[in-house]
Amino acid sequence: MGCAAQAAHPIRPCRLIFREVLVRYLVQRLLRFLVVFFLVTFGLMVLMRLGMNKPGDPARTMLGGTVSEAQIADTTAHYHLHAPLIVQYGYWLKGMLTFDMGISVQQNLRVSTYISSRVLSTVFLGMYSLGLAIIVAIPVAVFQAYRRDSKRDKLLSASSFAFVAIPPVVMGVFLILVFVRWLHWFPRTGEKVYPWDSPVQHVRNFALPVLALSLPVGAVFSRLLRGDMVRTLQSDFITLASAKGVSTRRILWRHALRNSLFSLITSIGLQLAGIVGGSIVVEQLFNMKGMGTLLITAILSKDLFVVQALAAIIVAVVVFVNLLVDLSYAVVDPRIRQMRALS
């Protein structure tokens, strides 16, 4: 049945309804994003100030205990640190909107310059980790679902449970022991080498950090997908397809998998935050100069503007990816589109 016939406005074409639905949906998400963005960034500003050892004197904390009073006064005035927090937030937000993230007080660098030198490492790390987790999880889960309750399924299940339980920091230490200390296959430090400069070195440097980050995530993905696949394979339409002589491969990869992806897609959005958090640990462990190590450095040294800028970027990315995840539901399953239109 066509959407026009089912909708409340039967005379309007489907595409208009979908467009309205989409716009309404995006506006809702944008508003939600703004609320989240404000709560996180402003809350962070408040928390950072509370953590400063001398309330009311953030400049001294940022600059260090031995700077002169003149330097403190200059920094206080320049960054409006004497103003109420909400006013300071306004100045910061105004800067962000004009792509001026301020200056790292401790490193004398524009925050944008500081961060831009770190972005690619983290992007590579996150992208590879997420990609590897998905690439490994899908065939493993499909295989397990197809061979459910077999010995190999049980073995893989046990393995994935183990990987889920092992945090990236432990996995990282284990990988270092085995592949760096004992086998000497990989370097100890995951330094940033661009793939266009040296593909081999790039792979060598990123291999262990990516493994440390992706194995636990991939295990989560495979557990979720396996469960959904098992349920899907028990559905009537699968039985019907099988009865009609559709090949097993086609049933598994075209019919069952596509209808089992919702949990996985949802999890990808949720796990992104986990990967961001995990990257902080993994970057520290492998001495990678990415945004994770920068965040830690900035927090510990109270480099306020760097912390706020990073938090804003992370919030924006996580929210944006989850928005994409939401939208992808409709791509994966046309029924979602119809349901949203009808609602």
Next chain:
Amino acid sequence: MGVTFHMFRLASFMNFEGGKHVRNSRPAKKTGRIIVAAVVSLGLFAAACSKKDDNSTTGTPAPVSTTPSAGSTGETAAPETTAPAPKPVPGGELVVSGEAEVANPWTPAAMQCDSYCQERARAFFDPIAAVGDDLKVHGVLAESITPNTDFSQWTIKIRSGIKFTDGTPVDAAAVLRNLNETGSGLLVSKALVDLARNADGTFKTTTVDPQTFTMFTGKNGDPNTPISWPGFDQYLTGQWGLIASPTWLDAVKADKTKATSPVGSGPFIVQSYKPFDSLVVTKNPNYWQKDKDGVQLPYLDKVTFKVIQDSQTTEQALQDGNIDIFSTSSAQVIADFRGQADKFPMVEQSTYTETNYLLIDLAKPGPTSDADVRCALSKAIDRKELNDLTEGGILKIANGLFSPGQEGYLDDNGFNTAQDIDGAKKLIDGYKAKTGATSVDIHYGHTADRIGDQVAELLKGYWAKIGVNTTIDVVPQDQFITLALLGDPSFFIYGWRNHAGLKVDGQNFWWNSASGTKDGGLSLNFGRINDPQVDKDLATARSAASDADRKAAAEDINRIFAKNCYQIPTQWTLWGTPHKPSVQGLSTWVFPDGAKSRDGAGFSGQFWLTTLWIQK
């Protein structure tokens, strides 16, 4: 021991080391240590030396003793070999690693520098002077540094014909501009308190000619009360003596971000700087110095300085070939490399280094203001066990804040480092009887790192044996120094590390009551030591004309500290510089006057880059 604190920020100028974590940031493993490294060595004093005149009566500041390699913790002097030295080959790239990043780079006035920061800064800034292998001050940019007869005036002549890499000439005006700007900082100004100043705060100077100027001493800055200051020239070897281009300093004033592209007259030129990542410098093709064979210095085409905060990661990076050389104060890492001398030669620096100790706020009312309690706390400590468990047993047990080689060091200063539980108990009982106290409760603070935790738990156990109740406070790294600086109510005893250097004059403001004795205000005298005899000895150590008098004053301070248990020492630190065998030229740089330089003098763990080269 993993004493802690992060002096990193404070550091810049004095030999202060702050604690082991380099702050900033860091990787879980040995955060504490890292900082340690970072700790600043303010080098101002550090390097100390005596006067240029061999017959002078000034003291002989001390350099760090070095031992060429594995196995020994050398107290001996610089590495020497009987084999003919291979001829340096210009070219090549060196990758150096350090454990901490500088804060507020790179103007000499603002940067808060540790030893690694100083090492990097010397790659692109020339110092006015530096300490030689003979422990004397030798001119680098300075052609001569000449005192008057009573050491109350110092005339400095800058070499002619040298230019900063932006073309600005290095002359008296440029140097004075730097000295005044850098000399206005909190730490530096405290260290230079006895230099005469004008009403506007600048130093009182006279310009003799475009390359020459004279500086004047003055008690507490008063130009009308000149004092004798025989050791003044040592201050020119530290951060205060690093000279930057005035043109660049002007540019920084207009745009703070220009500070990350420093311009000096040094052997290298900065190409890029990424905090906590890398600093890349390339050869200054027009550097003003050549070697004895007329070969243009520096030899290296390029140096990449990396920051790897965890010492064991750095160790692995060297073994993997990702770096060529690094310096560390990690006992574990040093022990590891002692067993690999054939693959990775290591130079050790075991003298003139920092002391790990328990910093006590003497102004804080309560048990720790009583000498008996402090001495009881010290007697209760099993230093050998502490050293074995937290530093692999390779550090030397300290009997005071004067490490071997330093002016004032004594093998026997009256301080007993052996554990004496019974004696400690008696002192505590005596304190209770004297004050009517029913219990002795203290706080011990340290930063959050593995070794710091271990040390705290061990101390708590020792002190429990003598009936002292200890509350352990884990202090955020970023607040550690500031809390001590301000005498915060939460600051009672902190795990600390400081006081590298050669001469006791370099410690003046750390121990002088003029630096502050009360809580609540800024006090570089963190322990709030207020002892007239210490003040008197410090004054003697600054102004006495003879080496013997200054040495006697320093030794007296050492004994006073031991007797009163003003602070509780535990170990003296040790630095190691492991490197690839292909790295050549350590400790071979020769000053323009022909004297040999000395790595690590004043800045533990540091080495000069000018004459390093790579053997193919």
